[in-house]
Amino acid sequence: MGAKAAAALREGFRGQVIVPGDPGYDSARAVWNGAVDRRPEVIARCTGTADVLQAVAVARDHGLLVSVRGGGHSVAGLAVCDGGLVIDLSGLRGVHVDAERRIARARPGTTWGDFDHETQSFRLATPGGQMSGTGIAGFTLGGGFGWLSRAYGLACDNLVEAEVVTADGRVLVADSARRPDLFWGLRGGGGNFGIVTSFTYRLHHVGPQVLCGSLFLPGERLARTLAAVRDHMADAPDELSAACALTRAPAAPFLPPEAHGRPVVRVGVCWAGRPDRGRTATAPLRALPGVLADTVQTRPYVLWQQLLDPGWGPGARNYWKAEYLTVLSDAAIDTLADQFARVSSPFSDVHLTFLGGAVARVGAEDTAYTHRTAPYLLSINSRWESGPPEPHVAWARRFWSGMRPFSAGGASVNFLGQEGSGRVLEAYGLAKYERLTALKDRYDPTNFFRVNQNIPPST
Template sequence: MGARAVAALRRGFRGQLITPGDPEYDTARAVWNGAIDRHPALIARCTGTPDVLLAVEVAREYGLWPTIRGGGHSVAGLAVCDGGLLIDLSRMRGVRVDSGRRIAHAGPGATWAEFDQETQRHALATPGGLVSGSGIAGTTLGGGFGWLSRAYGLTCDNLLEAELVTADGRVVTASAALHPDLFRGIRGGGGNFGVVTSLSYRLHPVGPQVLCGELYFAADEAPQVLRAVRTQLRGAPDQLGAVCLLGTAPAAPHLPARLAGTPVVRIGLCHAGRPERARGAVAPLRALPGVLADTIQLRPYTVWQRTLDPGRGPGARNYWKSEYLSTLDDRAIATLTEHFARITSPSSEIQLVFLGGAIARVGPDDTAYTHRSAPYLLSINSRWEHSEEDPGHTAWTRGLWSAMRAFSSGGGYVNFLGQEGPARVLEAYGPVKYRQLTALKDVWDPGNLFRVNQNIPPSY
């Protein structure tokens, strides 16, 4: 089957075809999560929409499950499966900015580092991922949040249109005016409805310099620090984005050497507005007692977007669990800090994203993203090197997640789901939104060709 598919693709494919045994095969099949080790029958590195069309046609005709790789950054590793056809979009990464209209047109293989580099040439940006190496397409299709989301909404809220190759071999444009139901579904519904081949985004004036940085505290200060951030963010302007990280301090030139490798609480802050207003917004947190290091200053937005990259590159083993929280009361904070004290890997961390602002002002039926009203997103990110350590790290992660379910607002973030089964996918959308997406799947992919994802199967 693989040989016949290769022969069919070679008749018109302009990109590169990689098969088992080729020198590049093992590198080409590798994804960000080092715990994923899968062997596709064929890898098709596409150069444009015609290549994607042909790859989808061959996958359908020869019974190969297609998987889609943009940035390849998902913790579930769903860009690749055993015996399937990996449709690799990583070479489709161009970014073009229309600064007058404040619109960016981008290929699905672009990363946030590449996207931000081009948009910041014009002092423009759209809310993107927290790690610059993640892909724009996967981020967008699952919702997408970042430092600018309280000010300007989710990534998917800023998507203006997308071109897709559908399961039946059509090229369609989805926007508010064209196929609006499909447009609603792809903004949060993942890759269930086709292969995205281009995306257009609304841009906002940001930078090139923004006030941003981190405040570091000793681990035993975690309860007081989390309570303070909770209180301050309730009345903070939407322009202020905040993320709390409980983990190990990195070895970095901007930090005191004595902090490296010690357990700390980090408050990451980024203000999207004018510096004079930004300083007042962050002042109460900078004045907290016990600050071990304060790195807040004016710096380029592109530099800040890379701040969380160290220690999050490809190759390590990862196991994550996420949950939207309805409350961060003292019991929830105590639960977090108790489990933080028992963290099993120096590379693991507990991440708490403060939501609200513009995210919560988008209508619940405007997109497939569900958890608009949740004020917090908890992500438990375990990371380590050796497979023999798997049981201990995964048990710690599941233990903290189970304990925090008592404070849940009803599900996890689809982009942070591992291979957790259909019930967790249902929770990520909720029953009403899930039924709507199932009906959309019936229209656009009734045969469930695109199933290697956080799958929403058709109803028949």
């Protein structure tokens, strides 16, 4: 089956067709999460929309399972499948900025590093991922929050148009006027309805210098630090974003040597407005007792978007659990502290992102993204380099179970592993899930696109 499909694909295909045994096959099937090891029959590296159309047609004609690769950064590894065809968009990179209209059109293999590089040439940006290697495609389709989200909303809130290849081989344009139902579903519904071959975003004046950086506090002050950040962010201006990481201190020169390798709380902050105004907004956080290091300063936005990249490159093994939280009570903080103390790997960490602001002001039914009013998102990131997965998976699951009493009802689809249909349902809620199912019935009734956080059709 795979050989016949590869032969059919090569007829008129302008990209590269890779099959098992070809040089580069193993590197082509590798994804960011080193725990994922799948072997597709065919990998189709596309050069444009025409290649995508041909790959969809060949997969449909030969009955092949299909996965779609953009940045390949999904923790669930859904960019690659076993025994099927990978439609690889990673080579489709490019950004065109219309500075006068403040929009940018980007191809689906573009990373946020690529995107920021182009838009910051015009002092413009849109909310993107906190690691520059993350692809724009899956990030946006799942919602997508970053350092600018409290000020300007999610990535999907800033999507103004999408070009989509459907399972039956059509090329559709979706926006608020053309196919608004599909446009609604693309903004949070993941890759369930087709392959987006072009994303157009609204841009905002940002940078090129922003006030940003991290505060490092000792692990023994974890509870007091989280409580203080919680209280400060409750009334913080929308321009201020904050995220706390429970982690081990890096061997960095700005930290005292005795702190290296020890548990710390890293409080990342970013001010989306004028830096001089941000100094006032961040001053109470920078004055927290026990600060080991303060790296908050004005620096290029593109540099800030890359500062978390070291230590989070591809190849390590990952198992994540995540949950929106409705409260960050003292009991919740005590549970966080207790569970983190049991961490199984020095490479694992826990992120607590403070939401609200512009994210919460979008109407609950305006997009497929759910949990608009949840004030916090917890991500438990179990990460290890070698050895059996069981202790690391168990730690993440125990941590998550302990935090469920404080849940807002589900998790972001961008942070789900392969956790089953029940967790996908929780990510959307029943009413929105049913609306997404109806949309699936219309645009993908055979569930051709199912290697994703899947919403199956009703049939």
